[in-house]
Amino acid sequence: MRPTGKPKKLLTIFTSGSKIFLQQLHLRLQSHSGIVGNGLYKHGSTIGTYQLRYSSENSSRLFKLMYGGSVKGGLFLRRKYDIFTRYFKLHAECSHTRLKFNGPVVKG
Numbered sequence: 001m002r003p004t005g006k007p008k009k010l011l012t013i014f015t016s017g018s019k020i021f022l023q024q025l026h027l028r029l030q031s032h033s034g035i036v037g038n039g040l041y042k043h044g045s046t047i048g049t050y051q052l053r054y055s056s057e058n059s060s061r062l063f064k065l066m067y068g069g070s071v072k073g074g075l076f077l078r079r080k081y082d083i084f085t086r087y088f089k090l091h092a093e094c095s096h097t098r099l100k101f102n103g104p105v106v107k108g
Helices: 019-033 056-067 078-090
Strands: 012-016 040-042 050-054
Touching: 012 019, 012 056, 019 040, 019 050, 019 056, 050 056, 056 078
Parallel strands: none
Antiparallel strands: 012 050, 040 050
16 A cells, blocks of 8 residues: 555455366356466465465456446345445546446446
């Protein structure tokens, strides 16, 4: 977080003890959301644990996949949704944050 309170980047992390699960999740997310690159890493502080990490642009693609439809009455974590939308409002000038979903453009 910068002194201005504006986060530098958006980071999405999935953590699991199953490397195979995260590899399969990554492949499915690539095919359904256009995620690029390999985001699988060993978790630094926990033995036998792996993380799938996505930075700002790929996180934006995940948001579009997860929340692209209506969130009204849907199953989602409000806290996570709020983190995404706060980032998009603070970074409205970035091209990857101008996502279209459910009609309106999310930009703040």
